[in-house]
Amino acid sequence: MNQDELKKAAALAALAEIEEGSIVGVGTGSTVNHFIDGLAGMRDRIRGAVSSSEASSRRLADHGIPLVTLDDIDHIPVYVDGADEIDHGFCMIKGGGGALTREKIVAAVARRFVCICDASKLVDTLGRFPLPVEVIPMARAQVMRELTAFGGTPKLREGFVTDNGNLIIDVHGLAIDDPKGLETRLNQIVGIVTNGLFAHRGADVLLLARADGVTRLARD
Numbered sequence: 001m002n003q004d005e006l007k008k009a010a011a012l013a014a015l016a017e018i019e020e021g022s023i024v025g026v027g028t029g030s031t032v033n034h035f036i037d038g039l040a041g042m043r044d045r046i047r048g049a050v051s052s053s054e055a056s057s058r059r060l061a062d063h064g065i066p067l068v069t070l071d072d073i074d075h076i077p078v079y080v081d082g083a084d085e086i087d088h089g090f091c092m093i094k095g096g097g098g099a100l101t102r103e104k105i106v107a108a109v110a111r112r113f114v115c116i117c118d119a120s121k122l123v124d125t126l127g128r129f130p131l132p133v134e135v136i137p138m139a140r141a142q143v144m145r146e147l148t149a150f151g152g153t154p155k156l157r158e159g160f161v162t163d164n165g166n167l168i169i170d171v172h173g174l175a176i177d178d179p180k181g182l183e184t185r186l187n188q189i190v191g192i193v194t195n196g197l198f199a200h201r202g203a204d205v206l207l208l209a210r211a212d213g214v215t216r217l218a219r220d
């Protein structure tokens with residue numbers, strides 16, 4: 001199985017996590033695209049979806065899945081999303097697709113976060129994947145100086161603008177031995193909208209695809 005086939009296997013396994021008649025929280029990325037395609041097959045059994053990006057919204061709409069906004073609801077039973085890295089405590093780095101802010105917002109409204117990954121995403125320590133941060137454009141130089149002081153090497157994602165009209169800076173070389181602490185400290189930097197550490201709100205369930213099948217792991 002290649003990596004995309006593994007992503008698809010994890011994504012389709014997540015369909016079993018969806019509650020009948022519910023609103024589904026939907027993340028962003030190539031793994032989630034497989035999930036959306038699978039969700040289309042059960043669209044008559046859900047009320048609709050809350051999307052975390054324009055790209056996912058378009059794909060959901062193309063499948064005829066009704067879109068719901070957070071103004072219309074007060075909770076989501078299940079949010080399904082991928083990750084760039086996930087550790088054994090279910091803390092994640094997300095934002096490789098640049099949708100981290102809306103992903104964090106939708107995840108915050110969800111009762112359960114179901115993370116769908118191929119096995120290459122499971123790591124002992126987060127940080128080999130550069131940490132994305134979404135930044136207000138006028139603050140970019142100052143934020144880069146602050147991120148350098150954290151010991152990382154910040155690089156602007158050239159030619160990329162988020163769905164919110166902001167920039168993404170990818171921070172290379174961070175040793176993330178305290179994901180919750182770093183998430184909190186990065187949140188203090190003025191000009192950063194969101195950082196890609198999902199540690200305080202980590203995953204609750206991990207569906208991890210390997211060549212011999214998908215394993216369901218639940219947080220204690």
Ligand SMILES: O=C(CO)[C@H](O)[C@H](O)COP(=O)(O)O
Nearest residue numbers: 029030031082095096097099
């Ligand atoms: O956080 C994300 C998008 O902002 C994605 O979940 C993450 O980048 C994983 O993407 P893929 O499923 O394409 O490997």
